[in-house]
Amino acid sequence: MNKEEILEAFNYRFACKEFDENEKIDDDDLSFILETGRLSPSSFGLEQWKFLVVRNGGLKAKxxxxxxxxxxxxxxxxxxxxxxxxxxxxxxxxxVAKMFKRWNYPDDLYNMLIDFHSNLMAEIDMTRWAVEQCHIAAGNMMTSAAMIGIDSCAIGGFEHEKVEKILNIDKEKFEPAMMITFGYREHDEQPEKARLPFDDVVEFVGGKGY
Ligand SMILES: Cc1cc2nc3c(=O)[nH]c(=O)nc-3n(C[C@H](O)[C@H](O)[C@H](O)COP(=O)(O)O)c2cc1C
Incomplete structure (x- = not known):
């Protein structure tokens, strides 16, 4: 893929509000999208996510x-x-120890990571930090879907307690971070992208020289 094609996919993705109910995503495409979520980066490489796929009509209605x-x-x-x-x-x-051991680092580096992680966790809201990682996976899945012509909408507007109940989620273990709907757009046209200008959001601090 060249840069133009990649940007085309970024522009193709939009928060799709209505999907074609008769067009289903095939399993291979869905696995591809989920795989790009699984391969996403995460703080300390801890992969703080689980992806639940819901295609049952009754559950979707709930x-x-x-x-x-x-x-x-x-x-x-x-x-x-x-x-x-x-x-x-x-x-x-x-x-965390088990996850870090996967990398087979030398003992001193492994111990340093454990300490670094422990110190950070003592200071932050761990659930919120885990949710932040999920958003990275979400972004990758929505973009990869657009790259193969599949539409999506991030859904952050939901009542957490209700979703936990509907899906029997163990609240001790999991927090619903976000939902994403995937499918094919019902209407061909999509709203024009509203984005701040490049120079409003990008700043080279200290000039453009190295
Ligand atoms: C964390 C998050 C939560 C969102 N929740 C919703 C939602 O509940 N419903 C919805 O229609 N769009 C939702 N969106 C989509 C945004 O409104 C949308 O991405 C934004 O307006 C930019 O438009 P675009 O994605 O079409 O370019 C959400 C997006 C993010 C990143």
Whole structure:
């Protein structure tokens, strides 16, 4: 893919409000999208996410009700609910140790990472931090979907308690971070992108020289 084609995909993606209910995503395409979520970067490489795929019509209707009646939830082909893992990251966590061991680092580097992680966790809201990582995976999945002509809408507007109940989510272990509806747009046209100008959002501090 060249740069133009990649930017084309970024412009093609938009928050699709209505999907074609008759067009379903095939399994291979859905796996591709989920794979780009799985391969996403995360703080300390801890992969603080789980992806629940909902395609059952009854469940989608319940999720719509829990999402202020947004029609994306029932017109889409699949809803992917991204759960942030929680309760696993306290300082001294065995889970974190297991995750870090995957890298086979020398002992001094491994111990330094464990200390660094423990110190950070003592200072921050761990659930919020896990949710932030889920948003990175969400962005990648929506972009990769656009690259293969699949539409999406990020859904942050939902009632957490209702979604937890509908999907039987263990609140001790998971926090619903975001949902994404995937499918094919019902209407060909899409709204013009409203974005701040490049120079408003990009600044070269200290000039452009190295
Ligand atoms: C975290 C997050 C939550 C969002 N929640 C919703 C939502 O509940 N419903 C919706 O229609 N769009 C939602 N959006 C989509 C944004 O409104 C949309 O991306 C933004 O207005 C820019 O438009 P565009 O994506 O079409 O370029 C959400 C986006 C993000 C990143």
């Amino acid at each position: 999720l719509r009700e829990a999402s202020f009646d947004q029609q994306q939830l029932t017109t889409c082909s699949e809803v992917v609910v991204i759960l942030a893992k929680k309760g696993l990251y306290e300082p001294g966590s065995a889970h």
